[in-house]
Amino acid sequence: MTRATTVRAVLAAAVLLVSVLITLTMSPRLGLDLQGGTRMVLQAKDSATAKADRESTDRTLEVLRRRIDSLGVAEPTLTRSGEDRIIVELPDVQDPRKAAEVIGRTAQLSFHVVRGPGTEQEKGKAAGLTLPDEEGRLLALGQARLTGAGVKDAGASFDAQQGAGWTVDLDFHKEAGRDWTRLTGEAACHPAQDERRRVAIVLDDRVISSPQVAPSVGCNVGLPSGSTQITGSFGADEARDLALLIKGGALPLPVEIVEQRTVGPTLGAAAIDASARAALIGAAATALFITFVYRLFGALAATALAAYGVISYAALVALGVTLTLPGLAGFVLAIGMAVDANVLVFERAREEYAQRSGRSLRSAMTAGFRNAWSAVADSNVTTLIAAGLLFFLGSGPVKGFGVTLAIGVLASMFSALVIARALTEIASRSRFVGDYRGVNGIARPGRVRTWLARRDPQLFRSPRRWLLISTVLIAVAGLGIVVRGVDLGVEFTGGRLVEYSTSRPVDVETARTVLAGAGFGDAEVTTAGAGDLSVRTGDLDNHEEHALRAALAEAGGDTTKVRDELIGPSLGDELRRNALIALAVAVLVQLAYLAVRFRWTFALASVAALVHDVILLVGAFAWLGRTVDGIFLAALLTVIGYSVNDSVVVFDRVRELWGKARRESVTTIANRAVLQTVPRTVNTGMGALFILAALAVLGGDSLEDFALALLIGICVGTYSSVLTAVPVALTLEKRAKTPPPARKRASGRTSGAGAKRRDPLDNGARV
Numbered sequence: 001m002t003r004a005t006t007v008r009a010v011l012a013a014a015v016l017l018v019s020v021l022i023t024l025t026m027s028p029r030l031g032l033d034l035q036g037g038t039r040m041v042l043q044a045k046d047s048a049t050a051k052a053d054r055e056s057t058d059r060t061l062e063v064l065r066r067r068i069d070s071l072g073v074a075e076p077t078l079t080r081s082g083e084d085r086i087i088v089e090l091p092d093v094q095d096p097r098k099a100a101e102v103i104g105r106t107a108q109l110s111f112h113v114v115r116g117p118g119t120e121q122e123k124g125k126a127a128g129l130t131l132p133d134e135e136g137r138l139l140a141l142g143q144a145r146l147t148g149a150g151v152k153d154a155g156a157s158f159d160a161q162q163g164a165g166w167t168v169d170l171d172f173h174k175e176a177g178r179d180w181t182r183l184t185g186e187a188a189c190h191p192a193q194d195e196r197r198r199v200a201i202v203l204d205d206r207v208i209s210s211p212q213v214a215p216s217v218g219c220n221v222g223l224p225s226g227s228t229q230i231t232g233s234f235g236a237d238e239a240r241d242l243a244l245l246i247k248g249g250a251l252p253l254p255v256e257i258v259e260q261r262t263v264g265p266t267l268g269a270a271a272i273d274a275s276a277r278a279a280l281i282g283a284a285a286t287a288l289f290i291t292f293v294y295r296l297f298g299a300l301a302a303t304a305l306a307a308y309g310v311i312s313y314a315a316l317v318a319l320g321v322t323l324t325l326p327g328l329a330g331f332v333l334a335i336g337m338a339v340d341a342n343v344l345v346f347e348r349a350r351e352e353y354a355q356r357s358g359r360s361l362r363s364a365m366t367a368g369f370r371n372a373w374s375a376v377a378d379s380n381v382t383t384l385i386a387a388g389l390l391f392f393l394g395s396g397p398v399k400g401f402g403v404t405l406a407i408g409v410l411a412s413m414f415s416a417l418v419i420a421r422a423l424t425e426i427a428s429r430s431r432f433v434g435d436y437r438g439v440n441g442i443a444r445p446g447r448v449r450t451w452l453a454r455r456d457p458q459l460f461r462s463p464r465r466w467l468l469i470s471t472v473l474i475a476v477a478g479l480g481i482v483v484r485g486v487d488l489g490v491e492f493t494g495g496r497l498v499e500y501s502t503s504r505p506v507d508v509e510t511a512r513t514v515l516a517g518a519g520f521g522d523a524e525v526t527t528a529g530a531g532d533l534s535v536r537t538g539d540l541d542n543h544e545e546h547a548l549r550a551a552l553a554e555a556g557g558d559t560t561k562v563r564d565e566l567i568g569p570s571l572g573d574e575l576r577r578n579a580l581i582a583l584a585v586a587v588l589v590q591l592a593y594l595a596v597r598f599r600w601t602f603a604l605a606s607v608a609a610l611v612h613d614v615i616l617l618v619g620a621f622a623w624l625g626r627t628v629d630g631i632f633l634a635a636l637l638t639v640i641g642y643s644v645n646d647s648v649v650v651f652d653r654v655r656e657l658w659g660k661a662r663r664e665s666v667t668t669i670a671n672r673a674v675l676q677t678v679p680r681t682v683n684t685g686m687g688a689l690f691i692l693a694a695l696a697v698l699g700g701d702s703l704e705d706f707a708l709a710l711l712i713g714i715c716v717g718t719y720s721s722v723l724t725a726v727p728v729a730l731t732l733e734k735r736a737k738t739p740p741p742a743r744k745r746a747s748g749r750t751s752g753a754g755a756k757r758r759d760p761l762d763n764g765a766r767v
Contacts, residue, residue, distance in 0.1 A: 002425075005425045008419075012307070012419040016310065016311070016419075019313075022317055022318050029320055029321065031323060032090075035092075037263065039088070040090075040261075041081070041085055042085065042256065043257075043258045043568070046253070047253055052083070054084075057083065060252050064078060075091055076089065077089040109148030109201070109202070110147050110202045111147075111183060112129070112200040113183065114141060114187070114196055114198045115140040115196065116139075117137070118139050118140040119140075129141040131200075131205065134207060139200060141200050141202070145179060145182075145183045146180060150179065151172060151173075152172055154168055155243050156168055156169075156240045159229075166238070167229050167230060167234070167239065168239055181222035181223055182222060183199060184213050185218075185219065185221050185223075187213045193212070198210045201230055209231060257566065258567070259568065259571050261565050261566070262563065263562075264561065264562045264563065275695070277698045278695045278698040279309075279691075282690050282692075287299075289686055290343070290687065295438065296440050296441055297442055301416075304342070304415045304416065305342075305415065308335070308412055311411045312334065312408050312411035312412075321403050334405060334408025334412060338408070338411070338415060339684060341376045341412060341413060345368045345416070346441070347446075347683075349365050353442055361443065365425065365428050368442075369417070371656075375649045375653075376417070378597055378648040379646075382590060382648060383641040383642070385641065387406035387641070390582075405638065448679045448682055453675075459675075460667050460671050460674075466724065470612055470723070474615050476619065477615050477620065478619060480620070480622040484623055486628050487626065487627050489629030491567055491575050491629050491630045492579065492629070494569035494573070495537060495538050495566075496536070496538075496539070496540040497535070497563075498535050498536075498548070498561060498565075499532055499535075499561070499562045500534075500535065500556075500559050502560075503557035504555075508525050510555055511555065511556075512525045514554060518547065518548065518551035519547075522538060524536040532562060533552065535552075575630070582633065586640050590606065590644050591606075594606050594651075598652075598655060601733050601736050602654070604728070604732060605726070605729035606643075606647040606721075608725065609643055610720075612720050613640070613717050613720050616712075618636075621709065635706050638713070639710065639716075639717055643720060646717055647720075647721040649681070650674060650722060650726060654726075656673075659741045659742055670726050674726060678722075681718055685718050688710075693707075696711060
């Protein structure tokens with residue numbers, strides 16, 4: 001082995017060993033859509049005393065953390081998002097009603113002197129606070145003398161001796177204890193049974209207790225203990241919740257739930273099982289396919305593919321990436337994309353072996369890796385750009401998909417350029433492998449390449465013909481968008497989408513009738529697979545959702561909530577705006593990158609094909625009546641990366657061939673480049689289609705739309721990269737005055753003043 005091969009083999013073995021250790025010793029961090037639970041996005045609002053900025057939002061987050069810890073939720077996650085949003089993830093919490101009530105209440109606790117009985121006329125005046133007491137009688141209250149910030153501790157207890165039932169015991173801080181003493185001392189100066197001898201304890205503008213100061217307390221003496229007890233008609237749960245709110249402290253800012261998602265654990269487990277089956281079957285089909293096409297070297301690439309799976313999974317676990325359902329789908333999808341680099345290398349090696357008679361298998365493989373490098377790098381960079389846009393411009397699960405896709409791309413490059421290269425270089429040194437063409441899979445050109453070489457079709461004799469077909473396809477897609485309309489999901493429109501499973505079958509019409517009778521006439525009811533019901537409404541709070549579920553239970557028996565998504569109208573507008581920004585940024589970034597790496601005509605042609613793919617994919621979903629949501633956005637941006645990936649491979653070959661034959665027409669060069677890259681396009685597309693077909697068939701309802709979008713997108717992208725991008729580039733080149741590209745300088749070609757550099761595996765001997 002050469003030194004380079006030895007280094008690659010040692011590096012591959014070391015990385016694989018570490019990856020296996022991580023896989024065996026660490027567990028992945030599952031998102032709520034895989035393990036079940038509730039995810040909330042809270043929007044902090046400005047108050048009269050504080051502005052919703054980064055600092056005050058952080059203080060609010062800490063108060064929420066204390067409250068949630070007191071709820072006893074296992075391993076909750078709270079993070080700030082932006083300046084004024086807080087993301088709360090509560091594993092295993094299936095009914096978010098109680099959690100939302102405890103989390104979202106401002107809990108502004110205050111202690112007031114009572115100025116006397118209140119009247120209805122005083123109730124509306126801003127001069128004083130007039131509130132009903134526990135029995136409904138109005139009290140005129142003075143200014144707050146003490147707030148909940150002065151409470152050191154609070155706890156619920158049952159007072160059996162005094163017969164007071166459940167009470168809440170308060171313990172004040174030192175300064176607050178003195179204020180409490182002064183407050184009770186002033187109240188003690190009034191006669192017994194006088195309203196002014198009471199102290200009102202107000203929580204969120206509601207008098208929860210207004211006890212009389214005991215007759216034993218002297219005027220201006222007050223309660224010296226610095227502690228008190230709130231009594232009232234509390235139940236056990238009410239007393240505990242009140243103590244929790246007081247102990248947690250008042251929120252510095254009021255918060256509003258703008259997004260809420262709940263997923264049942266059974267749905268998450270089913271998604272994991274379905275994705276695992278899809279990954280195994282799809283990966284096995286892909287491995288068999290590339291082994292059939294490339295024989296021994298294909299089997300070695302399949303081995304590198306298995307190593308890729310271990311490395312990328314270990315990277316996800318080691319980096320602590322939260323694995324969501326779209327992220328899991330991205331992990332499965334990247335398996336198909338990992339084949340791309342190997343296919344590029346093998347096809348270039350086949351060309352080198354066929355073009356230069358007498359060349360050894362080793363030198364052909366070396367030239368294949370060398371000449372395919374630019375296409376591999378450019379195609380993977382464009383996919384990384386799409387993954388970066390998903391992370392920075394997406395939200396929630398879409399971010400997880402972007403991270404998983406980026407890790408998958410990097411791991412696939414390592415598996416192809418290090419592991420697969422080390423294996424193929426070792427195999428190519430064997431005389432048996434080199435002598436028997438039917439074994440190595442490289443010495444034979446392949447059926448697709450042979451057929452194209454024999455037929456030599458002139459695809460671009462009339463480029464406008466292909467542009468006309470693309471225009472018709474765009475018109476059909478646009479007609480679907482206008483006539484059928486785009487069914488935007490609740491993420492983009494706002495509202496609530498809840499999926500229920502009933503013990504007795506309930507048809508859609510019956511469910512609509514039952515919900516209309518319960519006051520939910522505007523609810524849209526559809527089937528959600530496996531006999532479940534999907535209910536989509538406008539603004540619906542947790543109490544109304546509970547009533548809706550109860551109405552369905554009358555017709556369907558035991559009704560379980562499988563999935564719950566709540567998006568506020570403000571967040572829906574923001575997500576819709578961000579989706580358009582993400583698409584615009586994707587187009588501009590890809591255009592800028594391709595303009596730098598290629599000619600401006602190639603860049604515009606690639607972006608034209610990209611826009612063509614976006615319109616066709618959205619139009620297809622409009623005609624099919626499928627929902628366009630955040631998961632669709634992830635698929636759409638992935639298709640953008642895939643489409644540009646294919647265009648990059650084609651234009652990279654056009655640039656290379658044109659640099660060698662600058663006097664030939666660009667039409668002839670483009671036709672030759674397309675025919676040379678078609679085997680790579682077909683074989684790569686087949687690898688991805690195996691994975692996506694497995695996801696579509698076995699992935700269940702949760703992944704069906706995602707896989708369908710990618711299936712359509714890859715087929716459309718494969719078509720457009722050849723029959724849309726190239727005709728557009730040829731049309732632009734007729735008007736461009738840019739000279740042909742310079743000849744590519746590479747090892748083994750020309751350098752300096754035209755001196756030839758010998759192949760490193762060529763010893764110079766000739767016969």
